[in-house]
Amino acid sequence: MNRLFTKYSLLLLLMTLLPLSVSAQKEVRKNIRKGNKEYNLQKFSEATPFYENAVKEAPNSKEANFNLGNTLYKKKEWDKSIEQYNHFISLEQEKPADASAGWHNIGNAMLQKKELQKSMEAYKMALRLNPEDEETRYNLAVVQKMIQDQEQQDQGEGDQEQQEQQNQDQSQDQQSQSPQNQQDQEKKAEQSEQPEQMSRDNARQLLQAIEQDEQQTQEKVQQIKAQEREEQAENNRRNNKNW
Secondary structure, eight states: OHHHHHHHHHHHHHHHHHHHHHHHHHHHHHHHHHHHHHHHTTOHHHHHHHHHHHHHHOTTOHHHHHHHHHHHHHTTOHHHHHHHHHHHHHHOOSOHHHHHHHHHHHHHHHHHTTOHHHHHHHHHHHHHHOTTOHHHHHHHHHHHHHHHHHHHHHHHHHHHHHHHHHHHHHHHHHHTSOHHHHHHHHHHHHHHHHHHHHHHHHHHHHHHHHHHHHHHHHHHHHHHHHHHHHHHHHHHHHHSOOO
């Protein structure tokens, strides 16, 4: 008798809970439909509460979680959308293509956040689950090109900064020279020019000396010749006979 009563009580409990479960499912479907309607009208703020209510009523609803992630993405709430997509992926264990769509959307959200490496990894995960997804393949190629361009730009800026630093160091070295060092350098520069200047002066002096000696020699020669002419004339006068 007690056993029969227990079975009867359990059956009665199941019959009581069954309508509640069906009613909850209907409420979840109702919120999802309303959310979808607002989403299609691009009224994302209005769609959000419906999806949130659906997730609250049925936390394991794949559709409600995925659609809520899309709505948050449209509202540019990147971190919240990524969190929602991750929850969806944890629920979706049966359809790789659907899980791939979650990873694809995570890649998009990471790209919006300028986190290129994480975006690339998300797209790769999506392709592992759905290798035939050409849209994901295209997005992966785009983000890989962006990473390559960023690396080249960073390298170019690094080379430019290094060159600017070298120029700055050279300028500081020149400015750090004391006035005495500058005077010493100028003096050395003048001294390096002095031998050439002195040699020119010496050549001029030697030339003047030679010209002066030559003039004196010529004057002496003229004096000697004049004296010889006078002596010859005197001798001629002496030797001439008087008539």
